[in-house]
Amino acid sequence: MSSLQTIDCIRAPTIFRWLRVALSIIFLIMLASCASVRFVPEYDAESAKAITETSAEVFAFYDRLIEAKLKQGNENLPYAATADDWGKIETKIRVLTVREDSRPLNSESQQITRTILEFWVNYRAKHRDTNDYAAKISRIHRDRFQKLFIAALLAEKAKSLAEVDKNPKLDDREGL
Known part of the structure; x- marks a missing residue:
């Protein structure tokens, strides 16, 4: 060779x-x-609806709470008068949290609903412990929940964007 x-x-x-x-x-x-x-889950219209319905109940609860406190003036607003509402709404928030936690790739929405639940539980416990809820504080708490529910809806809305609007790698500028 x-x-x-x-x-x-x-x-x-x-x-x-x-x-x-x-x-x-x-x-x-x-x-x-x-x-x-996929890095985020698909848009879920049922989740958006649940967020909206739960937020409406929270806002209505705080409106009733503020009105009751204004009518009572300096008198305490007893927890017992609102205990059923606190419980019903907490259940709805917990269901919302379970729904968001069960969806994969949903960390932003999961964190927001857990934050809502944590605030709700804390405010309920404080009302129960003090047997009063100041009107001024209830307005601040209502506004905080409004911000959180808006964030939850925006997080869900972002999931409905077209893929080209979420992914810069798919941006088509050749036609401009």
Whole structure:
């Protein structure tokens, strides 16, 4: 066997190895381009509806609380008068939290609903412990819940954007 034939025998397996690596890389790139990777869940109209309905109940509760306190003046606003409402609304917030926690890739909405629940539980406990709820504080708390529910709705709304509006890599500026 000549030295030229020996070199050809050595080169052939090396070339085939590189060819296999190149074809594997091309195959993986093609496979990855076909895969649809999601980093947030799909928009859920039922979640948006649940957020809106729960927020309406929270706002109505605080409006009743503020009116009752204004009528009573300096007298305490006993917890017992609102205990049923506190419980019913807490149940709805807990259901909302479970719904959001059960959806994968939903960390923003999960955090917002947990925050709403934590504030609600804290305010309820304070009302129960002090057997009063100051009108001034109730307005601040109502406004805080409004901000949180708006954030929850905006988080859900962002999930309904078209893929091109959520992914800068898909931005098509060639037509401009």
